[in-house]
Amino acid sequence: MKIGIFFGGPSREREISFAGGRTVYDNLDKALFEAVPVFVDSSGNFILLNWEFIYKGTIRDFYPPVSALPASSVPVQLYFESLGELSAAEQDAIIAEVGRRVEPRELSQLIDFAFLALHGPGGEDGAIQGLLEWYGIPYSGSGILPSAFGIDKVAQKKLLKALGQPTPDFRLITAKEWDAADPQATLDYLVRELGLPLVFKAPRQGSSIGISILREADVAQFAAAIERSLFRKTVTQAEWQGLSDAQKISWLQRLVDIRDGIGLPVVLADSVELLADSSTLNEANSQQLAANSSSILYRPDELLHALNERLETAESVLLTSVEGEMQVLVESFVQGREFSCIVVEDSNGQPLALPPTEIVKGDEMFDYRSKYLPGLARKITPIALPEADIQAIRDACETMFRTFGFQVYARLDGFIQADGTLFLNDPNTTSGMLPASFFFHQAAEIGLNPSQFLTYLIRTSLAARRRGGLGPVKLAALLARLDAAVAARAAGEQQRIRVAVIMGGYSSERHISVESGRNIYEKLSSSIKYEPVPVFLTGSSAEFRLYVLPINVMLKDNADDIREKIEHHEAGHETHPVLARIRREAEGITSTYAGPAATQPRRVTFEELAAMVDEVFIALHGRPGEDGALQAQLEQFGLPYNGSGVASSQVTINKFDTNRRLREAGLRVAGHRMAARQEWAADAESFFRGLETQFPYPFIAKPADDGCSSAVKKIKNRAELEAFTRLIFRDQEDLLPAEATTLSLGFKEEFPRKEAFLVETLIDRDGAAHFLEVTGGLLTHWGPGGELEIEVFEASEALATGEVLSLEEKFLAGEGQNITPARYAPEAAERQRISEEVKRELRRVAEILHIQGYARIDAFVRVRANGAVEVLIIEVNSLPGMTPATCIFHQTALAGYTPYQFIDQILEFGKQRTQQQAVRTM
CATH class of the missing domain: 3.40.50.20 (Rossmann fold)
Structure with a gap:
């Protein structure tokens, strides 16, 4: 199909x-x-x-x-x-x-x-x-009417009120009313009617876009919240002229972000009266724009020029997105525990609420970043409440599903208060479909992996469309074909190659490792060739503990949640009674699409693992995984694995050793040295002075054996150096608040503890005509005579918005800016000439370090005015991140490999290497 x-x-x-x-x-x-x-x-x-x-x-x-x-x-x-x-x-x-x-x-x-x-x-x-x-x-999903209703938060609120269903009190403010209103009087009215805090929403947006919470009766914050929901921004002359040129660029970058800012194009006007009574930018509005000396600006450079020019004379200007909202929904704040629940139609077409998930986020709003970057918010499934309260949530969600006429599936969000009062709001007829989203997370609790769940939703959607009268004869034939194919697929399940996908670990990279592992699992599980087995590694360098995961545990939000679930099981806790009940209710689904499946993690030895699977994909990053220790264990039991062998891994895990070897071989690397805790503890002042003498500010400080941008900082002064040192050498697990503030660490940013850290000279342009940061992937093959061949891909140009590439830019969907292939020069022939030189240097790195399988190499490239090319190596990743958005997949796609084909090549290489080693030892 x-x-x-x-x-x-x-x-x-x-x-x-x-x-x-x-x-x-x-x-x-x-x-x-x-x-x-x-x-x-x-x-x-x-x-x-x-x-x-x-x-x-x-x-x-x-x-x-x-x-x-x-x-x-x-x-x-x-x-x-x-x-x-x-x-x-x-x-x-x-x-x-x-x-x-x-x-x-x-x-x-x-x-x-x-x-x-x-x-x-x-x-x-x-x-x-x-x-x-x-x-x-x-x-897929709901039909026309429930979809139209599901996106309109205002219509939903009115219906819930009419039906007597609990929902937060609310008021509407239109753009026209706001432009004519006295802000202080409006705020006083809302506080009197709804109390504090107040919640502001853009009525037709999702993913927490356009949402603000006002916790105090501050009129400036109130106006900013209204503007955020209308996708407007007032800029004053004093504010704008107080920014440096660099700060103006940074301000513009935030403004034009379609999630946190207002986006482009925008209308710029000297007066807020311009759009007071217009809902769309039609011809009449265009005439009004011209009459009011206003303009539509499409590009950031146009906007920058217009702001500089207009704010020379105007006290303030108003920027309005052409795709803005025309009203703001203001709600009273609900103090309670927040949850989200996916409801699907069961095999009989009746709504079935999956186990609701609690969103634990501390004081932070569950915003775009918290929703989509692993490790920032906790998702607890089922919500930790008495069984009766969980069932009440499920009943309410199923009732809302019926009331709104939803079909196939929906995601319903809400709050439960201490007295059991339920508030449901913001139903979504389309849920986010990232690998660890509620959508797949809750389906896993009944035993469906993402591939199986999608099959079920397609089948259910076909049935729903047929019930609605859309091509009943044609759809009956499609349903029959699909049912026959699903039955045949189930009969062939045992014929696939079993691959253990090892993920997790105990380092600061554990959450990204889980994202990589899940991505590998999903690519393999939807294939005809492979049957993946998810395995979680925890423990310590002294003892690795391996656990085979059921799908519901693998799709927990992050590595800490998975480890907690394992510990919960080992402590002897039984399956939650609500989960047991839902799984019984869902047997009509799971028996067809998944069959019997384990629901609890199971610890296994390496020997037991070798008896279960044919080969291993290591999805770990840093230590353990990239240091050769796990590889040595797997080799003992003859298990093929991905990536480099033991000896090469032991070198590339250590950035200091890697750089030293490359320098000795004649390659360019940054000046570097290790800074040891022992040296700092003996005489801190001499320690700092020694570093400052060897490395003028600014320089780079980072762990020598962690990746994923963990604790990589540009150190610009003594205060930052002292803060970095105290943090990385701290004794306690928690961060030191003052030092974290000095280094501008983000919410829940990982910062590992080490006995030493790496200090590097900051690589800069140094007068080059062109200067860029790149990351290049490679793949190795066995030649016809058994020799190693290295295929180097076109590198990606990495664009950092801050001082160094952030975790979000590397792994958060829609955040990072990678241009593949890298823009070495505007002319195609010159670009390709430079690219070949860069690839030649990356190949030399792989040869010197005896890299096998695949790898990612990060570097800076300088192109001199005379055309000379300088490649300065930063670091080598022998097991690079394999998350869905990682740039290595951009590079392999240019070389003609789909992600699945790339993974298949990696696995085949490891298998052939093991076979060659077995022949050599005979």
Whole structure:
């Protein structure tokens, strides 16, 4: 069956939609379905996307393509809408670089079914659902009417009030009312009516976009919250002129972010009266814009110029997104425990609430970053409440599902107060579909892995569309074919190669390791060739403890949650009675799509693991995993594994040893030395002076054996050096608050404890004509005579918004900016010449360090005015991150490998290496 995956779209949630569409693309069962990627751009064009672009980190990395981008002095990647008004021919030329335009009437010839991974307006509001019904194409999720209702928070609130269902009290403020209002009087009214804190929401947005919480009656904060929900920004002359040029650029970067800022294009006006009574920028509005000396600005450099010019004379200007909201929903704050619950239709078409998840976030709002970056918020499933309260949540969610007429699945959020009072709000007809989202997280509790869950949803959606009268004869045939294929797939389950995917660990990289491991698991589980077995490693360097994980534990939010679940089981705790009940209720689903499955983790020895699986994929990062210790254990039992062997791993895990060997071989590396705790403890002042003498500020300080940007800091002065030293040499687990503030550590940012750290000279431009940071991947093969061949991929150019690449930029969907291939030069021939020189140096690194399997090498590249190329190696990762958005997949796609094919090559290499070693020892 051909499944069209619709993702991207015009909404502010497009990056999560893009990442979710990739998850669906990868997890569709290849024995049952053919995935057809249909990317929807911000103008609503349908694009049959070339598969390699699916693995870009963000939409902006490939669309619009570099050839269509205007010259800009502001370093911000642009979305398609920033190109301005384009003719159909101009749009077609741009689309042709990434795929081909698909007219809606063509869809029925390309796909049998539409899986909708779109979010927000244009995706969840009934529009795309109506178009698909017009052309007779079945689609996933709810139909037109419940979708339109599900996106409108105001309509939902009114219906809940009318039905007498508990929901927070609310008031609406329209843009017109706000522009005419006295802010202080409006705030006083809202506080009197709703109390404090107040919650402000953009009524048609998801992913916590446009949401603020006002905790005190401060009129300036109140106005900022209203503007945030309307996607406006007032800029005063004093504020703007008080910024340096660099600060203005940073301010603009935040402003044009479609999630936290207002995005582009914007309208700039001297007066807030401009848009007071307009809901859309139609022709009349355009005339009004001209009459009020206002303009639509599409690009950040245009906006920068306009602000500089206008704020020379105007006391303030108002920026308004052309895709802003026209009203703000203001709610009373609910003090309670926050939960989210996925409801699906069971095998009889009745709503079945999966186990609700509690969101534990401390004082932080559950914002975009907390939702999508592992380790920042805790998801506890089921919510830790008495069984009766959990069942009350499930009953309420099933009731809302019926009341709103939802179909197939929905995600319902709410709060439960200490007295048991329930508040349900913000139902979503499309849930986020990242690997560890509530969507897959809760389905795993009934025993369905992502691939199986997607199969079930497609089947259920076909049945729902048929019940609604959409092509009943055609859909009956599709259902029969799918049911037969699912039964045949189940019969062939035992014929696949079993691969243990080892993830987790106990280092600061453990959460990213789990993300990598899950991604590998999902790529393999949807294949015809492999059957993955998830294995969690914990313990210490003295003793590795291995646990085979059931799917529900593997899909816990992060490594700490997984470890906690293992400890809970080992302490003798029984399965939660609510989980046992839900699994019984879901047996009609799981018996068809999953079969019997373990629900508790099981500890195994290496010997037992060797008897269970054919080979191993190590998805660990840093220690343990990349240091050779685990590899040595696996070799004892003849288990093939990915990546480099023991000796090479022992070198590359240590950045100091790696750099020393490379320098001795004649390669360029940064000046470096190790700084030991013992030296600092003996005489701190001499320790600091010694470093300052050898390394002028600024310089880089970082752990020698951790990755994932963990504790990598640009040290600019003595205060930062002292703070870094005290943090990394601290005795307690918790961070030191004053030092964390000095280093501007983010919420829950990992900072490991070490006995020594690495200090490096800051690599800078040094007068080069062109200077950039790159990361390059490689893959090794066995040649016809058994010799090692190294395939080096085109490197990616990494763009850091801060001083160093952050964890978010590397791994958070839609956050990082990686350009592949790297932009060494504007002319194609010169770019390729430089690229070949860079690849030659990366190949030398691999040869010197005896790297096998695959690796990622980070470097800086200087291109001199005379064309000379200098490659300065930063570090080598022998087991690079394999999360869905990591740039190594961008590089392998350019070389013609899908992520699955790349992983398959890695596994095959490890298997052949083990076979060669066995022959040599005979």
